[in-house]
Amino acid sequence: MAEPYPFLKGHGTENDFVLLPDHDGTVHGALSPERVVALCDRRAGIGGDGVLRVVRTAALGIDQDAEWFMDYRNSDGSLSEMCGNGIRVFARHLADEGLVDLSVPLPVGTRDGVKVLRFDDDGTITADMGRPRVLGESKIAVDARTWPAAHVDMGNPHAVAFVDSLDDAGRLFDEPSYDAATYPHGVNIEFVARRGERHVAFRVHERGSGETRSCGTGACAVMVAAAVADGVAQPPADDVTYRVDVPGGTLAVTWTATDRALLAGPAVIVARGTTTL
Numbered sequence: 001m002a003e004p005y006p007f008l009k010g011h012g013t014e015n016d017f018v019l020l021p022d023h024d025g026t027v028h029g030a031l032s033p034e035r036v037v038a039l040c041d042r043r044a045g046i047g048g049d050g051v052l053r054v055v056r057t058a059a060l061g062i063d064q065d066a067e068w069f070m071d072y073r074n075s076d077g078s079l080s081e082m083c084g085n086g087i088r089v090f091a092r093h094l095a096d097e098g099l100v101d102l103s104v105p106l107p108v109g110t111r112d113g114v115k116v117l118r119f120d121d122d123g124t125i126t127a128d129m130g131r132p133r134v135l136g137e138s139k140i141a142v143d144a145r146t147w148p149a150a151h152v153d154m155g156n157p158h159a160v161a162f163v164d165s166l167d168d169a170g171r172l173f174d175e176p177s178y179d180a181a182t183y184p185h186g187v188n189i190e191f192v193a194r195r196g197e198r199h200v201a202f203r204v205h206e207r208g209s210g211e212t213r214s215c216g217t218g219a220c221a222v223m224v225a226a227a228v229a230d231g232v233a234q235p236p237a238d239d240v241t242y243r244v245d246v247p248g249g250t251l252a253v254t255w256t257a258t259d260r261a262l263l264a265g266p267a268v269i270v271a272r273g274t275t276t277l
């Protein structure tokens with residue numbers, strides 16, 4: 001049997017993650033896709049939409065201006081460039097452990113470069129997700145139904161489709177069809193319904209994880225697609241904020257006049273222990 005090693009479990013609007021502290025990069029150097037799948041298994045494992053390995057950039061020899069690196073994996077073991085809820089849960093963990101100064105912005109390294117986070121007094125954690133890229137339109141389909149979808153890149157790829165009802169997406173057990181020429185490395189697919197002025201709701205089928213209860217990069221992609229559809233200039237003349245509801249809660253996304261997407265919402269650690277998985 002493998003030696004027990006520590007883990008934590010956390011979530012941001014019910015987008016849930018297994019965290020693996022590996023500060024000097026010696027514990028999980030060979031974090032295999034099989035190990036990630038076993039950890040994320042909701043019956044035989046701990047359960048999660050993904051794994052966040054918590055490691056120092058120096059331990060990886062990565063040249064980024066941040067002490068900590070979020071090594072993110074989807075629940076099927078695949079890598080992604082970025083995870084907006086994951087990085088907020090990652091920051092919550094560092095804060096809980098007293099590893100960071102809450103009064104100053106926290107830079108965290110990712111495969112999409114360094115992101116900067118802020119701890120708000122009400123417990124919200126806000127991540128500067130960088131510049132959204134609106135790249136045109138493609139199509140997605142569920143069974144025989146097809147929708148136009150906005151292609152928005154948040155460091156990772158998104159296809160954002162506006163629907164009349166969130167039920168239109170069906171049960172989302174299977175991945176919706178998408179244009180593989182537009183998304184050669186797969187895509188996260190959001191189904192969005194209008195709820196009011198600057199207020200939307202969405203469901204998501206995530207690349208590498210299936211349907212999840214929330215997606216932070218998805219919330220940013222959805223907000224930007226909705227704002228563009230509402231006639232907001234790219235970038236906006238003034239900061240503009242949308243409320244974004246997901247099955248697991250509520251997020252706020254601000255698209256700034258400086259062309260950055262700020263993702264704000266709750267992030268909590270709910271369990272810790274050891275595992276031999």
Ligand SMILES: N[C@@H](CCC[C@H](N)C(=O)O)C(=O)O
Nearest residue numbers: 080083084085156215216217
């Ligand atoms: N849940 C995440 C996104 C995780 C990565 C995604 N599945 C991908 O493969 O790009 C978020 O909160 O952004």
